[in-house]
Amino acid sequence: MSARLMQGNEAIAEGALAAGVRFFGGYPITPSTEIAESLAKLLPKVGGTFVQMEDEIASMGVVLGASLAGKKVLTASSGPGISLKQELIGYASATEIPAVIVNVQRVGPSTGQPTAPSQGDVMQARWGTHGDHSIIVLSPWSVREAFDIAVKAVNYAERFRTPVILLTDEIVGHLRENVELPAEVKICPRRVPKTSRAEGYEPYSPDDDLVPNVANFGEGYRIHVTGLIHDETGFPSGSPKVTREAIKRMHDKIARAEDEIIEVHQEFMYDADFAVVSFGGTARTAYEAVLNARKRGHKVGFVRLITIFPFADKIIRKLAGKVKGLVVAELNFGQLVNEVERAAAGQCPVKLCAKYDMTIFEPEEIEASIDELIAEVNGND
Numbered sequence: 001m002s003a004r005l006m007q008g009n010e011a012i013a014e015g016a017l018a019a020g021v022r023f024f025g026g027y028p029i030t031p032s033t034e035i036a037e038s039l040a041k042l043l044p045k046v047g048g049t050f051v052q053m054e055d056e057i058a059s060m061g062v063v064l065g066a067s068l069a070g071k072k073v074l075t076a077s078s079g080p081g082i083s084l085k086q087e088l089i090g091y092a093s094a095t096e097i098p099a100v101i102v103n104v105q106r107v108g109p110s111t112g113q114p115t116a117p118s119q120g121d122v123m124q125a126r127w128g129t130h131g132d133h134s135i136i137v138l139s140p141w142s143v144r145e146a147f148d149i150a151v152k153a154v155n156y157a158e159r160f161r162t163p164v165i166l167l168t169d170e171i172v173g174h175l176r177e178n179v180e181l182p183a184e185v186k187i188c189p190r191r192v193p194k195t196s197r198a199e200g201y202e203p204y205s206p207d208d209d210l211v212p213n214v215a216n217f218g219e220g221y222r223i224h225v226t227g228l229i230h231d232e233t234g235f236p237s238g239s240p241k242v243t244r245e246a247i248k249r250m251h252d253k254i255a256r257a258e259d260e261i262i263e264v265h266q267e268f269m270y271d272a273d274f275a276v277v278s279f280g281g282t283a284r285t286a287y288e289a290v291l292n293a294r295k296r297g298h299k300v301g302f303v304r305l306i307t308i309f310p311f312a313d314k315i316i317r318k319l320a321g322k323v324k325g326l327v328v329a330e331l332n333f334g335q336l337v338n339e340v341e342r343a344a345a346g347q348c349p350v351k352l353c354a355k356y357d358m359t360i361f362e363p364e365e366i367e368a369s370i371d372e373l374i375a376e377v378n379g380n381d
Contacts, residue, residue, distance in 0.1 A: 003180045008146040008172040009076075011179065012102055013038035015150025016074045018185045021100070022048035023066040023073045025059045027081060030114040031170040032104035035076040056084035060101075064088060067097050068225065070190060070216030072154055076102035079112060079121060082128065089163050090129030091227045096204070096212060096250070098157040098190075100150075102166040104173040105280075107358050116358035117170035119280055122335040125165045126309045132247050134254040136261060137165040137309040139280045143177040149306070155188035156261065160253055161211050167308060169331070171281025171360060190216070197221055202232040210253035258310045265304040268294065272301030274373060275319060276353075277340055278329040279305040282361055286329045289366035300370055305336075313343045320344035325373045329353040329366050349377065 006014070013035050016024075024039040040050045049066070053059040059075050067073045077085065082103045092099050105121050107113035121128075125137045136156050140149040146168065153164045191213045195201050203214045203223050212232075215221035224234035229246055231237045254261070265283075268290065269275065278286040283304040293300040303319065303326075305312060316339075320326065325348050328337040337352045344350055353369035355361055 003178045005176055005178050006143060007034055008140070008143045008168060008175045009034035009104065010038050011143045011146040011181075012076070012150045012166065012168070013042060014181060015147035016100065016154060017042050017046065017048075018147075018181075019151040019154035020072045020187050021074045021154055022046065023051075023063065023071040024049070024075065025051045025053055025062040025066065025073070026075050026077065027053055027056050027059050029056075029078050029081045031106055031173050032076045032078045032102060034173070035102060035104070039074075056081040057088065060085040060088040063099055064092055064097050067099050068217050070218070072098070072158065072190070074100040074102065074154070076104065078104050078106045078114075079108040080110065082121065082124065086129045090131060090133065092163040093129065093133040093135065093250070094227045094229075095225050096161040096214065097163070098161050099163045100153045100157050100166060101163060102168065105167065105169040107356070113358045115170070117281060117331060117360055118356070118358075119169055119282060119331040120333070120335070120356070121167065122308065122330070122332065125167050132251070134251045135163060135165060135309060136160070136254065137167050137307070139167045139306060139308050140172055141280055141283045141304060142172070143175055144179040144181075146172060147179065147181055151185045155186070158188045158190055159211070160257070161191065161214065162254065167280070169281045171284070175281070193221060203234045204230060205232040206249060206253070210249050210256065254310060261307055262310060262312045262315070263306040264312050264315050265302075265306055267302040269301040269303070269319070271299050272322075273299040273324050274327070274370065275301035275303050275323050276327045276329055276366060276370065277303045277305065277316070277336070279308060279336065282329050282331050285361040285363055286366050289329075289363040289370065292363055292367055293370050298370065298374060308336075311339050311343065316340055316343035317345060317347070320347040323348055324377045325349045325351065327351050327353050327366070327369045327373055329361060329369070331355050331360070349373065351376075
């Protein structure tokens, strides 16, 4: 396929379509609107459905309904809209409904700066909805990777029957690059029941991988779906044992596959005394800062988190045991840095390089944090 000039948001739409998404429900909001606009044009051409709802809550609800009816689904929004979707994201987690939610981050809180980039929704992506729940959060740094991550997000949603957050930002969403998209991608099909209706079908009876094969609505199976804690029949249960086992199973179905899900991009770690940890659009600037630091003779490595959650605890812990210090660069007041510090477990100092003034990083700003950390560590030697 020949190269095309496209935005990151457009690439997300193309990736979702390639992965089999045939239903989009959403509401326009900057800086994510191009995803909706693209799918409004593309979905009807493949027999899909595009629906613009009256608000973000309804958008999330209609997406979950379409998923229960057997469609691969996606919705897209930004900060305020993602906040409104949280109750239904929790419902999707509890009822194990596959869905992809794209968050093209902008400056908050509240209305904030609608057209300016931010990475302030890291913790919201993980813990925005209440209660103990697991979720998968992925973040691209380029237009081509936005396509690839969209495919991966849809596949993970289907494989694990879980909501998946595609956490991008205004930088990547509106970035334009020439990209060559693959003619075919690997697609994960919708799980189907392994027992007939006559064999005592229980929709929430899990497979060996702890994921249930819930039948689609309208296919003749009797299904009960509730946000209440439920047993394998799908009906509510007040049993402590059922509650404990249900919450643990929903956690373990993702935890068991962490080594496969977690993806981290590393460069220059073979000789690194220090490393910069970043993600998304900020990682592009961090990479240039690392190159500049190495040109000046500093042995600095580059670590980019593609999977934000489940967090790369093992990888960060191992790196922290090898280097003298870590810089965490992020467009917020400091969120990812807390996860890095926790995983590093005191093995090395962790320095935050934060920015939250609606402008993107300049390489020199991250370089300054690198230099400060090197001076601090060397001064203590």
